[in-house]
Amino acid sequence: MDQTPTFQWANEAIPLSLPSKFILPNPIRPDRTCVSHLYSIPIIDMGTDNEAQLIQGITSACKGFGFFQVINHGIPLELCKNVLDMITKLLHLPYEEKSHLVTTTHLEDGKIFKYYVKDQQTQEKISMWAESFFHTWHPHDHGFTHNLPNNPPQYRSVIATYATEVGSLIAKLLGLISRGLGLERDYLKKKLRENLSYTAQANYYPPCPNPELTLGLPAHTDSKVLTILLQEEGVTGLHVLKDGNWVAVDPVPGALVVNVADQLQILSNDRYKSVYHRAVTNEEKKRVSLAMFVGPNHDTVVEPIEELIDENHPALYRRYTFGIGVSTGGQGQMKNH
Numbered sequence: 536m537d538q539t540p541t542f543q544w545a546n547e548a549i550p551l552s553l554p555s556k557f558i559l560p561n562p563i564r565p566d567r568t569c570v571s572h573l574y575s576i577p578i579i580d581m582g583t584d585n586e587a588q589l590i591q592g593i594t595s596a597c598k599g600f601g602f603f604q605v606i607n608h609g610i611p612l613e614l615c616k617n618v619l620d621m622i623t624k625l626l627h628l629p630y631e632e633k634s635h636l637v638t639t640t641h642l643e644d645g646k647i648f649k650y651y652v653k654d655q656q657t658q659e660k661i662s663m664w665a666e667s668f669f670h671t672w673h674p675h676d677h678g679f680t681h682n683l684p685n686n687p688p689q690y691r692s693v694i695a696t697y698a699t700e701v702g703s704l705i706a707k708l709l710g711l712i713s714r715g716l717g718l719e720r721d722y723l724k725k726k727l728r729e730n731l732s733y734t735a736q737a738n739y740y741p742p743c744p745n746p747e748l749t750l751g752l753p754a755h756t757d758s759k760v761l762t763i764l765l766q767e768e769g770v771t772g773l774h775v776l777k778d779g780n781w782v783a784v785d786p787v788p789g790a791l792v793v794n795v796a797d798q799l800q801i802l803s804n805d806r807y808k809s810v811y812h813r814a815v816t817n818e819e820k821k822r823v824s825l826a827m828f829v830g831p832n833h834d835t836v837v838e839p840i841e842e843l844i845d846e847n848h849p850a851l852y853r854r855y856t857f858g859i860g861v862s863t864g865g866q867g868q869m870k871n872h
């Protein structure tokens with residue numbers, strides 16, 4: 536039984552100083568790493584009529600940053616707000632009411648998990664200052680909502696509506712990304728056998744007494760194909776690695792953050808990069824985000840796209856079956872979704 540001071544479930548009072556089990560070793564503390572304000576990730580207007588320009592913008596963002604924000608994406612902003620509100624309500628429930636959802640098993644469907652990293656020297660687990668609610672989803676088959684909590688009462692219906700909207704956005708983005716790679720619009724969809732797997736992670740970062748000593752999520756890349764991240768406005772927490780510096784991704788009102796994940800890097804034979812990112816915490820404000828991941832199915836074969844390989848661009852990855860090739864790493868450590 537873990538006797539160290541409890542984390543801070545979202546609804547608990549914040550302690551005056553950070554309990555030791557959250558304190559990261561020096562080299563990976565966020566205050567030790569440089570945060571650059573020289574760059575910001577590209578903002579792409581999905582509402583444009585100029586598709587050639589849209590494809591060009593997405594292509595250059597996938598090559599340069601591996602991240603971009605989309606505006607005029609077609610998902611009602613009111614719905615996005617409701618999603619973040621539902622997540623906040625869920626994680627604000629008294630611990631007794633949500634304890635049945637809490638797990639120590641990584642990636643359990645419909646469960647709340649707390650990430651940790653292992654101290655390289657002592658092998659001790661260091662907890663992240665966050666709660667993450669993980670579940671599967673599907674754009675059309677809303678049966679997945681039975682694995683979601685029924686309190687708050689609208690949680691299931693709000694996430695179901697959002698899932699359909701995000702599904703359409705993903706379909707559109709996969710088409711534009713395919714075109715940007717010089718391929719037919721439905722290439723990636725077909726390559727992934729139209730048989731995609733969908734997972735989601737809602738993250739809640741309570742205010743933290745010493746944000747310089749801990750993280751909300753450690754540096755990681757996402758393991759699927761594409762991630763669509765909805766983040767709360769008015770508080771910055773996401774950092775993206777660019778040329779060795781961390782770049783803060785300030786929320787743009789109404790925008791969603793899109794990032795290339797590992798399988799798209801492999802499919803594109805490294806034309807596009809799956810980039811390290813992390814979440815930092817904040818002294819005054821809580822922060823909420825929802826990452827919607829789309830990836831290959833367990834039995835889908837992944838390999839660099841044939842059309843992108845020639846003498847000058849030899850295949851950089853071997854062919855493998857997604858469910859076998861993906862290493863989950865240590866339980867609860869990042870590489871995860």
Ligand SMILES: O=C(O)CCC(=O)C(=O)O
Pocket residue numbers: 736738752757764766772773812813814823824826
């Ligand atoms: O909260 C964030 O901004 C980052 C979330 C994230 O990277 C993830 O859930 O994989």
Ligand SMILES: [Fe+2]
Pocket residue numbers: 755756757812826
């Ligand atoms: Fe991530």
